[in-house]
Amino acid sequence: MAGMGSTTSAAGGTRPLYRQIKLLIVQDLQAGVWKPGEMIPSEWDLADRFGVSQGTVRKAIGELAAQHLLQRRQGKGTFVATHAEQATRYRFLRLAADDGSQRDLTRRLLQCQRLRADPDVARPLGLRSGDAVVFVRRLLLADSRPVVLDDIWLPARLFGDLTAERLAAYEGSMYAMFESAFGVRMIRAEEKIRALAAPAEAAALLGVAAGAPLLSVERRSLTYRERPVELRRGLYRTDAHHYRNELL
Amino acid sequence: MAGMGSTTSAAGGTRPLYRQIKLLIVQDLQAGVWKPGEMIPSEWDLADRFGVSQGTVRKAIGELAAQHLLQRRQGKGTFVATHAEQATRYRFLRLAADDGSQRDLTRRLLQCQRLRADPDVARPLGLRSGDAVVFVRRLLLADSRPVVLDDIWLPARLFGDLTAERLAAYEGSMYAMFESAFGVRMIRAEEKIRALAAPAEAAALLGVAAGAPLLSVERRSLTYRERPVELRRGLYRTDAHHYRNELL
DNA sequence: AAGTGGTCTAGACCACCTG
DNA sequence: AGGTGGTCTAGACCACTTA
Structure with a gap:
């Protein structure tokens, strides 16, 4: 059944679903549920937890990765971004x-x-x-x-x-x-x-x-x-x- | 029929389809097929032309919009980005x-x-x-x-x-x-x-x-x-x- | 082989804008 | 009413990594 609409989830107002998922993930990041450098659950796992499709979780994670809160690694998983890396060490040194x-x-x-x-x-x-x-x-x-x-x-x-x-x-x-x-x-x-x-x-x-x-x-x-x-x-x-x- | 793979299209190497679509659109932009401020064809229209699904065109356009080459306006269409706008006038004035x-x-x-x-x-x-x-x-x-x-x-x-x-x-x-x-x-x-x-x-x-x-x-x-x-x-x-x- | 992210499709419906 | 972008789903398959 496609197109359930955007206000299915319990909390949250009229925001799109993936925005709500995004908020939930950010809350967990802020609370330290997963520490910098650690892997977060897979997209399918999160989709099950939140009761949405994998594509919706994927879109939420995509925006968080664009904001450098998460980092994706194909074949490995999605990880909490960290400053403890040679690669991103000079992101703020201009x-x-x-x-x-x-x-x-x-x-x-x-x-x-x-x-x-x-x-x-x-x-x-x-x-x-x-x-x-x-x-x-x-x-x-x-x-x-x-x-x-x-x-x-x-x-x-x-x-x-x-x-x-x-x-x-x-x-x-x-x-x-x-x-x-x-x-x-x-x-x-x-x-x-x-x-x-x-x-x-x-x-x-x-x-x-x-x-x-x-x-x-x-x-x-x-x-x-x-x-x-x-x-x-x-x-x-x-x-x-x-x-x-x-x-x- | 889902999952045709990523090398179905005629031109292009092993790049994902939406990247190839992106290139095709950039070529048209560079060639001036659509001028700054003008509307480009709808996602469905482009999908038909390129022989791909709307979602694939959408992903290509999404990246081009993120790079400020295109601008989306809900309900109206997708437009070639332009500097002739009050909104984006100070994008480069820091x-x-x-x-x-x-x-x-x-x-x-x-x-x-x-x-x-x-x-x-x-x-x-x-x-x-x-x-x-x-x-x-x-x-x-x-x-x-x-x-x-x-x-x-x-x-x-x-x-x-x-x-x-x-x-x-x-x-x-x-x-x-x-x-x-x-x-x-x-x-x-x-x-x-x-x-x-x-x-x-x-x-x-x-x-x-x-x-x-x-x-x-x-x-x-x-x-x-x-x-x-x-x-x-x-x-x-x-x-x-x-x-x-x-x-x- | 199994698990993960990445791509692609097809279809449905929503939100917004214009005539 | 009809067109456009925006969201969501379900399912399939690909690419990469690890064991």
Whole structure:
């Protein structure tokens, strides 16, 4: 019997069925029913559970894969997306060397401490000013030369246990650590980019003259349900690198 | 009879059917069989022509719509995407006012002339140095204050007839003019972003001190089949605006 | 061989728009 | 009322991976 209509399922309003399925899957992802890197049930399995056809589950999963919440692997299964992979490790790093070289960046941790959030930090994070945050300052170096100075603020409610030691010990990307050590998976981010004259302190750390032009990249990272989980203010040297972007 | 397999159609190798359909549609788009803004045949119509099911055509169109080559409108039909629309007019303009205001930008044309391409211009455009190009310099103003200085190079082979008069006369966006007046539809673009100290000439035009930090945005625009059709070097004042980006 | 995602079909019905 | 895109189903078969 084809064409049962779109409001057959119990919960949900007039949304198409596959949208409702999508929501149910996202809820399970958010609840941690399946952890990053793990395989989720097969399309047929989910179809049985939800009482819909395989095609409907497939469409829901398709959209979630397009949003990078899930990852499909033919013949293997569908997996919860993770930052702990060589392949997707640079999805959020838009810095590229002008000469096209792919050299890895080195991290140097400068600070890691608990602070009270200024209004300028609290607002983008959805906190109240004075709320506890973890502040991290670090340098990224290419070929031993400093390229990026990052200031990072994280809500202490989520990242209270973060210490310099744990940060220094971790091998993979920061976002990989967030998801494996704190259960916080970064989904997408918004950035505001400006050019500014290097303040004295930043200039010294980056090895440029005070007042030299730097790229200012302010990033707000969001997890499931658009919840902000990170504020990052980066200063980029762009004398041998650039920020690459694609307009689609 | 279901499941005819994926290599039933005459042309094409082992690609899935819907990919082959996609190619056929792109070929027609590129050939100008349907012009920007026009409606293409219905899914059922195309399915009949290509000898496949409606679902297969639908999947092909779905991917083309995701790439912004086509636009679907429920109840109306599927249309060739166009830059001549209020809705998609700012798809490639990433500049936003810091205070969130949506004020329109004013254009002021400064130059429009034919030149021989320097190597730095020729290479990204896929030309040989010395080839003829049309050079355009213009200013974008917000609230009568200059914000962007754009230098634009276009292959004369495609845009030979472009003059200051025609540019000044045109109402819509530049890309809308390209597609309606020259039959060149811009599909996607790559940008390289840097911070630099304002050169004297640019500083004067933008109303900032020489040496003030500016955002440098180099854009390479491509049409069908990844063919480069525009090189644009913009200098942005970011004291009251910023370049917004989303990381997905 | 068995399990998984990927493709394709055929048919039904819904939602939206136009005349 | 008729056309168009949008959703849903049921079933078949293909392609890839693992055992």
